[in-house]
Amino acid sequence: MVARTGMTLLSLVGVGALALMSWEGVPARNAGRLAEAPRPEVGAPPVDPQEARKDLGVVLVPEDTPPERAKAYDWRVDGLEPARQQLAYGLGEAMERGLEEAHRDYSVRLRYRAMGPERFTYVAPPGCGTDMRCIYAELMRSNAEPVRALGERFATSIRERDLDAAQATELILGFVRRIRYELPGDEPFGIVPPALVPAQDRGDCDSKAVLALMLLRQVGVDAVMLYSDALAHAAIGVGLPGTGTRISFAGHAYQYVELTAEGWPLGMIPPQYDKPQLWRVLPLPAPPG
Template sequence: MNGRTVLTFAAAACVFVAGCCCNLGDLGELLSQSGDEEPSEDTPGVDLGVAVYPEKTPASGATKYAWRDRRLEPPVYRAGYALGADEQRDVDAAHRELAQRLKYQDAGDGAFRWVPPPGCDASMQCIFESLVERSKPDVDPLAARFKARIQEAKLGPLDAVELLASFVQTIPYEIPKDRPFGLMPPALVASAKKGDCDSKALLLHMLLDAIGIDSVLLNSNAHRHAMLGVAVPAQGEKIRYQGRAYAFVETTAKNAPVGWISKELLKPNDWVVVPVRIRSPEKAPKNEAATGKAGDGPKPKSTKKR
């Protein structure tokens, strides 16, 4: 889903219209590239191995990934991810319990209502943070596979972002129409191998955080779309937030390089930053989305690109 357009505030309830969450598809033609189809089993490349959670989950049932990024050498990579069936159900149940606490209601035709608790604004930051907090133990083993490769290959920050972004870009685009808030928890995006713009952006945000790369969620109501902003030196379009420049990263288009954004998505340019904190469940304070009470610390501010 996302971006989301706020229609009205009434009786403390927010009404949103779920956008199409632009699927830009394969940028092969736009970027004058070819031969970027999914590598075959015989194509030489780097195998990152299979990440599993919990630890005893059989790797035999892992979701398999194979992708190509011609900006890297070697260009072909493989990975697997297995999330235990009980854990998948628990992640799903936590998502639906969150929706119940926030009085989520499907309003039909892609719209929904919810009641933001104190300390949570219409950017849905607290919802995003609750989803990544619950998915962190699940995603950490996958992030560890990428971190090991980055260290082994001595990749710089930009190449590390390219590797992770190209992985997430290869996940097929699909709007989660039957899920609360039009979102899939990041762990389920990786295990089901599907997701829309903000769901995939949250997964990439978590992977980047695990390797120490600063990133922020970017949202546009006008275009009903979400992307990620990454604080690495890159060519292309950027957005400024708290004194730092964040390069746009498109997660719904294969082959999209760091810093690329469709010119159509800059007319109008209403992109804002939604800073999503990532905390381990055991270390995180009980936040507003979990308890309905205001969390600790200052309320984050969103800024538009200047």
């Protein structure tokens, strides 16, 4: 994710140049850290290759994408029967390239500039302030169709198994957490576009959070983006009952959800991020359509 540093775009290009623009200079930022999973009280049992599993199938976008482009995921959801889940997701070469190009084109429009490893600056459009909400919103818009195809597969499985909101949430969170954590130093704004997160099996805190937010909202779960500039981290909140850390927004309380590693229950926040006063909800648009 992202954190403010002392350098601003203003100091780079001068007050006179920025005075001619209606956009706002955004400070350089750096990516967040991986939250280590909590230590289990007992050792996890070894994976049994004969264990029953629920196969959610293969999602290819477009449908004629070669199957070998799909990344396969295998994860467990306690409380579901069977607990072991599997799904594969892949994008066509042209689709993947187009999403990368759209992301880079947007960075050019915002005058994105890399400042070194995991640090960057850009010029935010009017009304966006100094957080990442406009970048997240643009990625949700530009990646809507390929993510929707993935969400439809989850929605179908949820309906067929008659899962409740809590079970549906855990199904999707387990999938997103299974995706490999990686700081995307090669991507503008330090974020992997959401459709590319499962297609490339990589993403950091906000890369995974945007994907999870889109999938959860698609299946009807009340979810919001949680953001802390001071802590250099992002997560999501879900509007489900339960205990643990909750972040309030617009009269609702959202359970904190850590996505960077497996093993974090809803409402449990890593100790280094357990400062609720430093977290806030970023209002993001509902998915198109």
